[in-house]
Amino acid sequence: MFIFPELNPLEEIALIIGIILTLIGVFCDIVGSIGMVRFPNFFVRLHAATVGTIGGAVYPLFGITLMSLALNYLGVMRYFIATGAFLTAIAIVLTAPVGSHALARAAHRSKTVPVEPKVCDFLKEDERLIEE
Amino acid sequence: MALENFISTFIVVLLPAFLISLSLYAIRVIKGPSVTDMVLAIDCITYDLCFLMGLLSILFKIGFLMVAALALALWAYVLDVYVAKYLEAREVGD
Numbered sequence: 001m002f003i004f005p006e007l008n009p010l011e012e013i014a015l016i017i018g019i020i021l022t023l024i025g026v027f028c029d030i031v032g033s034i035g036m037v038r039f040p041n042f043f044v045r046l047h048a049a050t051v052g053t054i055g056g057a058v059y060p061l062f063g064i065t066l067m068s069l070a071l072n073y074l075g076v077m078r079y080f081i082a083t084g085a086f087l088t089a090i091a092i093v094l095t096a097p098v099g100s101h102a103l104a105r106a107a108h109r110s111k112t113v114p115v116e117p118k119v120c121d122f123l124k125e126d127e128r129l130i131e132e
Numbered sequence: 133m134a135l136e137n138f139i140s141t142f143i144v145v146l147l148p149a150f151l152i153s154l155s156l157y158a159i160r161v162i163k164g165p166s167v168t169d170m171v172l173a174i175d176c177i178t179y180d181l182c183f184l185m186g187l188l189s190i191l192f193k194i195g196f197l198m199v200a201a202l203a204l205a206l207w208a209y210v211l212d213v214y215v216a217k218y219l220e221a222r223e224v225g226d
Contacts, residue, residue, distance in 0.1 A: 004135050019142065022187075026149045029180055033156035036176065042169055045160075049172045052157075057179035064186040073136050077195040084198020085186050091205045092179060099175065099212030106216035107168040 011070040018067030025060025032056055042113040046100055053096040061089035143191045150184050171215050178208040 004012060032052030039045045068074065068081040107113045108123060115121055157180070160173040182201040189197040218224055 029153040033153040052176040053179045060183050080195030088202045095209035102216040106219040110219040
């Protein structure tokens with residue numbers, strides 16, 4: 001209506017919010033990949049992985065949901081794309097933190113990754129207390 | 133028609149960012165010092181591919197790509213859990 005003459009105002013708002021969320025997602029992708037290369041340690045790289053998954057996949061998939069609902073020229077296919085993107089975003093936001101927590105716990109308990117620059121390690125002290 | 137041209141241009145302009153980020157993740161997959169680093173980077177690659185599939189399904193007007201994206205997301209979770217289980221217990225189990 002204001003920018004695109006073939007859309008009504010509700011679709012136009014959804015399209016603009018979707019474009020903004022997609023741009024946020026691309027920015028978080030690049031930032032997360034740079035962090036994944038530059039960070040020194042596995043337990044620090046978990047932070048970059050979180051930026052790359054939640055910021056880089058969940059937000060833009062919600063954005064694709066809104067954006068594809070607004071696009072008239074896709075026909076019936078836009079409901080298909082919107083439903084698939086919404087379900088994928090829900091699946092990622094539920095499973096990605098669980099997976100990274102399980103991976104961090106396994107890396108600490110199996111001692112494959114040394115906890116190198118550290119001040120204190122409460123998890124190791126707890127394990128020693130349990131063994132005694 | 134102007135809307136379709138605008139959306140197509142927007143998606144095509146975004147594609148080199150995916151090239152940069154996927155190649156930077158691939159560096160970590162190749163030279164990662166431990167197994168968990170590689171698995172973490174593969175997770176990030178998979179979730180990025182889900183996002184890329186969403187954009188490509190709008191660009192090519194194929195809605196069925198999103199089913200593949202859902203399967204990819206669940207596959208990454210299965211990889212996480214199996215590698216964690218193997219590292220802790222030295223067996224995969226059921």
